[in-house]
Structures are given as C-alpha cells and as structure tokens.
Amino acid sequence: MMPKLPLIICLAGRGMAMVELEVAGEVLVARLFGEIDLKVADDLRSTLERALDNFPVRHLVFDFEGVSFIDSTGLGVILGRYKRLADADGRLGVTGLGLSVRRVLELSGILRVAEEFGSRAEALEAFGGGDAGA
C-alpha cells in the first residue's frame, strides 16, 4: 500500500498557489488555481514531473475548479504529463470545468481523451484511488 502523500503546494511567483498535489494510491490529483499560462507553465511542469518521478502513479486527475483561465500552453503541460502514463493504460480525469475551461478542453480534444467527473472524490473512486481528496 502506498502511503497517502502529504499535500504538496507549489507556489507560483509571490504567494499564489498554482497547484496542490495529492497522491492517493496510484492516482495523482492536481488541483489547479488561477491563470494557467506561460507564466506558470515551467513550474507546473516540473512540479508534476517530480511527483510522477517519485510516486508510482498510474492515473491523473485535474481539478479545474479554481482555474479562471487556461491557454494552449497550460493544456500542453497537462497533456504532456498524461502522455507519460497513457502507454501504461493510464487514465486522465478532469473535474470542476467552468465555461471557459470547458471551451478550451473541448477545442483541444482533451475532452475526447479524458473522463469528466462531478468531483475529485468521484474521479478517485473511479480510478481506484481510495478515499483521498474526498
């Protein structure tokens, strides 16, 4: 059994959390916040990579509830991390899609690859991640 990872908070610039990560079993859950664009892309990428390097993650869940804006640079970071897992039958879950986020997820085709859930808890249940994030 994997221990539940203590919350990792990654700060974007001065004091604003841009992502909070939690590992539950084989699922990495990332709650995104604010504007996900070029400004935070490098930090977000390396934060996610570090988590994937250090934990035996199979599936990814992104919670966009706190996201006010995301562009193709931000989506590239997400899809890039998912590609690491896709070959090993990894699944990609998304939740918390506001109007503008849904629009770009649709345009990018991510909504055809990802499974949408009503909450992080539902995603975790579907992906077998136990009760974390509930």
Next chain:
Amino acid sequence: MMPKLPLIICLAGRGMAMVELEVAGEVLVARLFGEIDLKVADDLRSTLERALDNFPVRHLVFDFEGVSFIDSTGLGVILGRYKRLADADGRLGVTGLGLSVRRVLELSGILRVAEEFGSRAEALEAFGGGDAGA
C-alpha cells in the same frame, strides 16, 4: 406636497447605469454605480443639474454602495452640485462608503462637509425626505 419622482435612470455608455435618481420631498437621492471618473463626469453632471433644475431640491444624498472607483473628477461633480444648495442651508449626505471611496472622500475634505449615514433611509429621515428610498 411634492409628488415622489419616478425613478430616473441614467445610462453611461452601453447599458451600464451610472446613476439612479429619486426625489423625495426636498431631498434628491443619487445612487451611483461603477467607476465614477472622467468617462461619466459630463453625463452625471448634466443628469444631476437637470434634476436640480426641475425639482425644488434642498438636500442631496449620495449612495456610494455600488461605486468601485471614484477620482477627483467624480468628486468634483458631486461637490459642484452641492455648492448650488449649500448657500440655502442645503445638507449633503453620504452613505455606502467602501474603503477606497472613504479614502478619497476623506482626502478631499468632503467628509468634513457631508453627514454620513448608515443607509439612504436614515439619510432621508434626517433630511425630512419622507419614506422614499426606504
């Protein structure tokens, strides 16, 4: 007895109400909205002047609750209208002061001239404007 004036709504630019006026007895009550700067100054001035021309107003009440920003141009419009009434013992009431509005009202000295009230209704009661705006 003055009839209670039907609500006058003045539109600033495209669709945004910048001021709503109501005359109750001898009191003109102006609810301001949005950003009160050079963009709306001329319209606001002429709207207030028209009301002062057409009704026997003695006292003025400004409700800033809906105001997100005001600068010295906006304050000038308010003080200018009050000057018309000050010689005839007119009173100036203000209400709904958020932090930023309070700051500029203080800096401008208006808070030394004006009486602050907890609501439009309280201002009207103090100025003898009857029950309008309650």
Next chain:
Amino acid sequence: MLNRFRLEFPSRPENVALARVTVAAFAAQLDPTVEELNDLKGAVSEAVANAIVHGYDGAPDGIVIVEGILYGDAIEVRVEDSGKGMEDVARAMEPEFSTDPERLGLGFSFMQSFMDRVEVESSPDRGTRVVMRKQFAPRH
C-alpha cells in the same frame, strides 16, 4: 478618430497576463459578453505566448507590441514581435503543427476558433505580426 491603443512590453512570461487584461479592458468599451471576452483573452494569450516562446525563443528581452483598434462593434488586435519569424506560415498554422515537442501546436487553431479572422505576416529573422478581428454581437 477610432479608439485604439498600443502596448509594448518585454517578452517575459508574466506579461502574457498583462496583454490579456489590457485588451479585455479596452474591449470592455464595447460591452461584450463574458464568452466574447473569454475568446478575446484566449486569442491574445496564444499570440503573445507565441511571440515570447517562438519569436524570441524564450529570451526575456525582446519587445512585444500589442495593438487594439475598435471599429464599430468589432475589435482588431495585432500582436507583433521582432523575433525569428517563420519560413512557412501556412504550415505553421496547421492544427497540431509545432516546432516544440512540449507544445500542442494548437495556438493558431485556438486563435481561429476564438476570433472571426486571423492573418499572419512573418519573415525569417525579421519577426511576426498576427492580425485578428472579432465582431461582437451588437448590444444596442
């Protein structure tokens, strides 16, 4: 005279948001819907990110110029860099074409989805200009 603005800033990642906000504040004069404003911000974000990432290869000291012009109920936005430019604009604009494996190659597609018209002028070593236009639904 039509209303317009010109904004210049160095090619730093944090200025993508500056460009978005400025264009949105300018467009707000046309009282657009939330969706129209989101689309506009999305298009600006793509074009400015491209200027920084591709035009200047991520170097923070290039100059990016964003201009906006209001024509009636329409807005034109131009995003310009003096960076490395492109050999083949048509190719670059194909969906999922990217010279950077970390990127999706969807920037131009997004701009085209968000705006009514997107024109790109570019020449190698001289730079790139993206001219976009969007007609807002009349609000009168």
Next chain:
Amino acid sequence: MLNRFRLEFPSRPENVALARVTVAAFAAQLDPTVEELNDLKGAVSEAVANAIVHGYDGAPDGIVIVEGILYGDAIEVRVEDSGKGMEDVARAMEPEFSTDPERLGLGFSFMQSFMDRVEVESSPDRGTRVVMRKQFAPRH
C-alpha cells in the same frame, strides 16, 4: 532587464479606465495589497484625466503615454502628454489650485497622497510628464 511597459492611447475619457486597469495588472506582479492597488489606480486616474482635460483641453485626438517600470518592490509610473503644458508647475501643484472652476484642484494632492513621490516636468506648448513612484510593502 527590469520589467516595464509602455501604453499609448488617444485622449478619450473612456481610456482613463484602460490606463488604470493596465497599470494595476502590471503592478499585480508585485502582489500588492488592495489598498496599495487602489492608491495606484487613483494616482493613474488623476494624471491621465489631467492629460486629457488640461493637456489636450478635452480634445480626443491627443496621444497619452503611460509607462510602468518595476524596481524590486517599487513601481514607477509615468504619464505623459504632448499638450499645452504649464507655466508654473509649483503653483499648479498647490492644493485646490485649478484653472477650471468645475474641478477641485486636488488632482496633484491625490497623486501625492497615493504615491511616495511625484515629479512633474512641463513646458508650455510642449507638454507634461508626471513621474510617480510607490514602494510596496515587501511580501516575501
């Protein structure tokens, strides 16, 4: 290289808000408090309104230039017009001095209250430049 921007727009009343929003979005990179941001917006509003109302006598086709530069935790904002300028800057900056009876003459006083430093260069028929600086409380 320090981060900076330069914004140009015609002297139309609706562009006072554009200048406020752009400066605020730029300053947001320093993560200022709401009060600091309000002060900054207030100062910009006063300087830009002056450029339009006094510098260009309300004509909408003058060019106003707003620049911002970040120095550590401080911001410098410059507002420039090529309008009619002033003979006597010291006099103009006195509280309640105004050449327009409809105005309060408090614009420069407000700028001085809102910012740490305000410098004005002006020459008749050439124009006016207001340079303001504000140090934000360190947020680290």
